[in-house]
Amino acid sequence: MSKKRKIGNFFTYVVLIIISVIWLFPFVGLVLQSFRSYVTEFGGMVGYLVPKKFSLDSYIYLFSGECKFIRWYLNTLIIALCVTAGQTVVVVCVSYALSRMRFAGRSFLMRTWLILGMFPGFLTMICLYFLLKLLGLTQAGAVPGLILIGIASSGMGYYVCKGYFDTIPKSLDEAARIDGATRAQILISMIVPLSKPIIIYTALVAFMAPWCDYVFASYVAFGHSNSYNVAVSLQNWVWTNDYQGFFTRFCAGGILVAIPVTILFMCLQKYYVEGVTGGAVKG
Amino acid sequence: MGNFQKNITAAKETAKQFAGGLRDLGESIAKGSWKTKVSILIFGFAHILRKQFLRGFAFLAGEAALIWVIFGFGWKYISKFGTLGTSSGGYNPDGTISYGDNSFFILLYGILVLIAFVALLILWSMNLRDSYKCEKRLAEGRSLLGNKDDWHSLFDRNFAQTLLTVPVIGIFIFTVLPILFMICIAFTNYDKDHTPPAALFTWVGFENFRKIFDFGSAGLGSTFFKVLGWTLCWAFFATFLNYFLGMGVAILINRNGIKFKKLWRTILVMTIAVPQIVSLLYIGKLFAADGLINLFLMDHGFIDRAIPFWTNANYARVLIILINLWVGIPYMMLIATGLLMNIPADLYESARIDGANSFQMFRKITLPYMLFVTGPFLLTSFTGNLNNFNVIYLLNKGQPKSMSLSDGAGATDLLVTWLYTVTVTNNDYKIAAVIGIMVFIVTAVISLAVYGMLPSVKDEEGFQ
Numbered sequence: 001m002s003k004k005r006k007i008g009n010f011f012t013y014v015v016l017i018i019i020s021v022i023w024l025f026p027f028v029g030l031v032l033q034s035f036r037s038y039v040t041e042f043g044g045m046v047g048y049l050v051p052k053k054f055s056l057d058s059y060i061y062l063f064s065g066e067c068k069f070i071r072w073y074l075n076t077l078i079i080a081l082c083v084t085a086g087q088t089v090v091v092v093c094v095s096y097a098l099s100r101m102r103f104a105g106r107s108f109l110m111r112t113w114l115i116l117g118m119f120p121g122f123l124t125m126i127c128l129y130f131l132l133k134l135l136g137l138t139q140a141g142a143v144p145g146l147i148l149i150g151i152a153s154s155g156m157g158y159y160v161c162k163g164y165f166d167t168i169p170k171s172l173d174e175a176a177r178i179d180g181a182t183r184a185q186i187l188i189s190m191i192v193p194l195s196k197p198i199i200i201y202t203a204l205v206a207f208m209a210p211w212c213d214y215v216f217a218s219y220v221a222f223g224h225s226n227s228y229n230v231a232v233s234l235q236n237w238v239w240t241n242d243y244q245g246f247f248t249r250f251c252a253g254g255i256l257v258a259i260p261v262t263i264l265f266m267c268l269q270k271y272y273v274e275g276v277t278g279g280a281v282k283g
Numbered sequence: 284m285g286n287f288q289k290n291i292t293a294a295k296e297t298a299k300q301f302a303g304g305l306r307d308l309g310e311s312i313a314k315g316s317w318k319t320k321v322s323i324l325i326f327g328f329a330h331i332l333r334k335q336f337l338r339g340f341a342f343l344a345g346e347a348a349l350i351w352v353i354f355g356f357g358w359k360y361i362s363k364f365g366t367l368g369t370s371s372g373g374y375n376p377d378g379t380i381s382y383g384d385n386s387f388f389i390l391l392y393g394i395l396v397l398i399a400f401v402a403l404l405i406l407w408s409m410n411l412r413d414s415y416k417c418e419k420r421l422a423e424g425r426s427l428l429g430n431k432d433d434w435h436s437l438f439d440r441n442f443a444q445t446l447l448t449v450p451v452i453g454i455f456i457f458t459v460l461p462i463l464f465m466i467c468i469a470f471t472n473y474d475k476d477h478t479p480p481a482a483l484f485t486w487v488g489f490e491n492f493r494k495i496f497d498f499g500s501a502g503l504g505s506t507f508f509k510v511l512g513w514t515l516c517w518a519f520f521a522t523f524l525n526y527f528l529g530m531g532v533a534i535l536i537n538r539n540g541i542k543f544k545k546l547w548r549t550i551l552v553m554t555i556a557v558p559q560i561v562s563l564l565y566i567g568k569l570f571a572a573d574g575l576i577n578l579f580l581m582d583h584g585f586i587d588r589a590i591p592f593w594t595n596a597n598y599a600r601v602l603i604i605l606i607n608l609w610v611g612i613p614y615m616m617l618i619a620t621g622l623l624m625n626i627p628a629d630l631y632e633s634a635r636i637d638g639a640n641s642f643q644m645f646r647k648i649t650l651p652y653m654l655f656v657t658g659p660f661l662l663t664s665f666t667g668n669l670n671n672f673n674v675i676y677l678l679n680k681g682q683p684k685s686m687s688l689s690d691g692a693g694a695t696d697l698l699v700t701w702l703y704t705v706t707v708t709n710n711d712y713k714i715a716a717v718i719g720i721m722v723f724i725v726t727a728v729i730s731l732a733v734y735g736m737l738p739s740v741k742d743e744e745g746f747q
Contacts, residue, residue, distance in 0.1 A: 009540050016535060020550045023609065027553060029575065030565050045568060047578025090453070093446040101443040108297070109451070116458055118726040120670050120699045123719030124461035126712055130387065131457070152457035155450030182435070183442035212560040212673065215703065231560045235677075238564045247568070254561035265556035266549070276614070277621035 034058055034252040038245030045247050058245065058252035068225060069233065069253060076229040076257075079146050080210040086151035087206040088199060094155040096187050099165035100173060113156045125219060132220060142220045142227035149220075150210060160279035164198040165191060201275030204268050211261055230257050308408050311415035319414045326406065329414040333421075337430045342410045349403040357396035364393040367471065368483045385479040390471070394463050469716035475709070484713075491717045503714070506688045511725070513600070514697045518668040520604045521611065526661060528608060529615020530653060534645070536616070537623055548620070551613035559610070563677035566606055567593075593679045596694035603695055607674050618660070619653065626652055658737040665733075666726050675700045690714065698722045 029049055036046075037055035062069040097103075098110065128149060132138050137145030168191065176186050192199065214231040221227035230253065237250040265272065311319060318329035327342030353361075363369070368384025417427055428436070437445045469491055477484035498504035536547050554562065569575050570592040577589040593599050626648065634644050654661075675681055681696030681704065688694070690711065691704045698718055706715040 005540065009538065012535050012538055012541055016541075016547050019532065020547065023550055023554060023613075026562055026566050026569070026609075027557065029569070030561070045571065045573055045575060045578065047575065047580075047582040049575065090450050094450050097443040097446040103441075103443045106443075109447075113454070115727070116454070116462065118666075118723050118730065119462050120702060120719050120722045122672070122699060122703050122706065123465050123716065123722075124458070125703075125706060126715075127391070127461035127464045128457060130391070131461070149457060152453035155447075155454055156458070182439040184438035184445075187442075208558065211558040214560060215672070215676075219707065231558075234560055234564060238568060250564070254565065258557045258561045261558055262553070262556040266552075269552060269556075272555075273617050273621065277618050 030251050030254055030258075033248060034255050036248050036251075038248045043245030043248050058248040059256075061245070061249060062252055062256065067233075067249075068228070069230075069256075071226060072228045072230050072233050073256070075143050075227065076211060076231070079143060079150065079213075079229060080207050082147045083150035083210055084203050084207040086147070087154040087157075088203045090151060090154045091158055091161050091202050092187075092192065092195075092199060094158045095161035095165050096191060098158060099162045100170075100186075100191075101183070117156055122215065125216065128216075129219060138220050139222065139224040140227060142217070142224065145220050146210070146213070146217055146229070149216065150206075154206070160275055161195075161198050161202055163278060164195055164275075168194055197271045197274045198278070200268055200271040204265065204272055205275075208261060208265070211257060304408065304412075307412050307415075311411040315411065315415045316418055319411060319418060322410055322414050323407075326410045330410075330417070333417060333427065335417070335427065335430065335433070337433045338413070342406065345406050346403070346410075349399050349406065352399040353396050353403065357392050357399070360389045360392035361396040363389045365486075367485045368479070371480060371483045383480060384483060386471075386473070386477075386483045386485065387479050390467055391460075391464055394460065394467065398460075398463075465716045465719060468712055469720055471713060473712045473716075474714070475711065478710070487713075491713045495714065495717050495721070503690055506690060506692050507718075507721070509688060510692050510696055510698055510701050511721075513695070514669055514725075517600075517604065517695075517697060518665050518671075521607050521668040521671065521674075522661065522665045524604065524608060525611030525615050526657075526664075529612045530619045530649075532612055533616045533619035533623060534649070537620065548616070551616055554610060554613045555617075559673050559677060563606075563610070563674065566609070567678040570602060594683045596683055596685060599679060599683060599695050603675065603678055606678060607671075610674060618657070622653060622656055623649070662730065662733050662737065666730060669697070669726060669729075670699045670722065671697065672699050672703070676703070698725075 032049050032051065035054045035056070035058075036043075036051035037053065037057040038061075039057050040055065041052060061067065098106065129138065132141075132145040132149070135141075135145070135148075137148060172190065173186055176190060181189075210229065212231055213229065214235045217229045218232045218235070221229075221232065234250055234253055234257070237246045237253065240246045312323065315322075316329070318332050321328045322330075322342075325343070326346035327339035330336075330339030330342065333339075363384060367386040368389050370383040420427060470486055470488060471484045472487045472490070473484040476482060494501075495503045495507050532551070535541070536544055541547075571577070572589040572591065572594065574592075577586075577592075580586045581589065591598055592602055630648050631644055634648060639647070675695055675697055679695060681693035681700045683695075684691075684693045688696075690701075691709050692701045696704070699722060702715050702718045702722070705711050705718065
């Protein structure tokens with residue numbers, strides 16, 4: 001190895017280490033501050049990172065009867081699981097129809113959806129709220145309401161999945177059709193197994209979104225704390241200016257939210273990368 | 284330009300199909316048998332007499348449902364569509380509640396009825412044309428498709444319809460209808476002073492659009508263009524800084540002789556894995572006036588007063604773009620890593636033999652390839668950043684507010700976060716609707732203008 005190359009590599013390592021420190025700092029900070037007690041120390045924000053004494057007070061609070069964190073957590077988990085299942089099925093169906101079949105109105109449909117996608121999502125918030133209210137799915141019924149909203153329009157997010165289906169050779173379909181298989185059989189027994197990576201990608205993305213849904217969840221569940229999800233509770237804790245433990249509570253809650261989602265993501269990272277790269281190139 | 288011509292051709296094609304459909308319809312009515320003529324009023328009548336029960340009853344049920352929507356359910360709303368209601372509800376002098384009109388539902392159901400009417404026309408035409416087609420088939424001596432064939436076709440020839448019905452209905456109710464509704468709201472005076480049923484709202488024409496372009500003291504013109512300017516500026520920096528720096532990090536990690544490649548990547552990917560609601564809220568608070576960074580610096584005597592990260596407009600804007608690097612670089616790094624491996628190594632080899640240095644190789648080989656392949660991605664990420672709600676809202680909610688901006692807008696507010704504030708805090712739905720339409724126009728104009736210029740769209744074979 002030439003001397004020049006060695007110097008180059010040295011600087012590369014320095015840069016990468018600096019990057020790693022910056023990128024990991026918020027996570028380390030979050031973990032450390034979640035172990036600060038709001039009883040023996042200050043429960044708001046402080047100027048030091050490592051707590052004077054490690055304690056589980058914030059976690060104990062979350063699991064005690066004083067707050068409904070477990071309820072909120074379960075709400076979010078239920079929403080996330082249902083949305084994942086529904087959205088994946090819808091996206092696979094739409095992608096298959098648009099990728100494999102030619103029918104009247106196909107390009108009209110795709111153009112319309114493209115145009116609809118250019119409207120900002122929050123524009124229709126109030127109208128959606130009233131639609132849900134008509135169905136009785138606000139406040140106390142917010143959880144099924146959020147599931148419905150999460151699934152209803154998911155057909156418009158077909159791009160990545162359709163792009164993947166397009167790469168599966170059509171000759172496979174034709175061979176199966178000659179053998180007498182119907183379109184439905186082809187979809188279920190051939191395309192779905194062949195598209196495992198992209199289906200996992202679709203499901204993963206669908207699963208992660210509800211954990212961050214503050215805006216709509218807070219709007220639909222307004223004033224009805226049994227229907228909150230974790231995003232609403234975390235946001236409320238952070239923006240509460242009374243520091244009686246709200247900040248450490250947020251840190252602990254955040255850790256509890258982040259751990260399972262992060263572990264799941266890391267396990268399925270391979271598929272995520274595949275979906276993101278494929279989607280980026282096709283646009 | 285090519286794109287424009289393509290659109291024209293598509294429009295012509297649609298018009299031709301439409302004209303053909305009308306001709307078919309006329310022919311069906313004129314030349315159809317008496318059974319088909321009865322179908323003009325009773326949908327599916329001819330089909331049912333021909334024992335095509337599945338199709339016949341589907342047409343009939345569709346007709347019944349749509350007619351009920353229009354006349355049974357929606358008539359009392361559509362008839363007031365022109366005024367959006369005249370008598371508001373409230374308490375009568377004797378204390379009882381009187382239920383008046385509700386502009387909200389008049390508008391919403393009115394739109395629904397109009398759409399149902401169009402759907403009824405389409406169904407009517409389908410029913411007649413299909414009936415006539417069947418008659419012609421019989422006249423030619425060919426047999427009809429039976430109920431069983433129709434049923435099977437739903438899983439084979441017409442499988443697309445089966446697959447798309449539920450998603451299309453879902454999108455219709457929860458996206459198309461609300462968007463049409465909000466577009467109408469932009470032409471009304473629906474706000475917190477006109478909230479039905481207590482106070483009705485009504486049509487006001489282009490009043491709201493005039494207000495948003497009005498630079499006078501009562502207008503929102505200067506606020507709107509300031510927010511729009513920052514939105515475009517933000518989207519530009521957020522997209523291109525992330526793009527080039529992300530690519531840079533990917534190249535660094537990919538360098539020959541760098542070890543632990545997987546470790547570096549995993550550290551960066553943590554950002555994508557941890558929900559933003561946790562990470563961005565925490566980072567936002569790190570920079571607060573009483574946050575970790577300010578308190579640490581003050582405790583150790585580096586500064587006397589807190590640095591106004593979020594309360595000074597310029598600090599806040601720069602900081603938000605910098606923090607967005609933390610969010611965006613890992614994502615771009617993942618994409619670039621995959622693509623960089625596709626560049627043939629012998630290209631670099633021959634460049635090296637010709638004496639090119641690394642920077643020249645990047646400029647002449649890597650960059651053109653990446654720009655070519657990721658053109659559409661750059662466009663979608665630009666339009667995505669125009670609407671990047673999470674980063675702005677979770678970090679500082681569009682703060683700081685300033686005297687030069689009205690209607691609750693802050694210095695780092697994008698059009699979408701401002702739209703949110705206007706909806707939720709000010710309850711000024713009419714202005715929110717106008718802002719939403721503006722966001723749509725900006726997105727659409729940029730997408731159309733840029734899409735035609737993309738090299739990978741113009742020249743699909745260029746790099747293959």
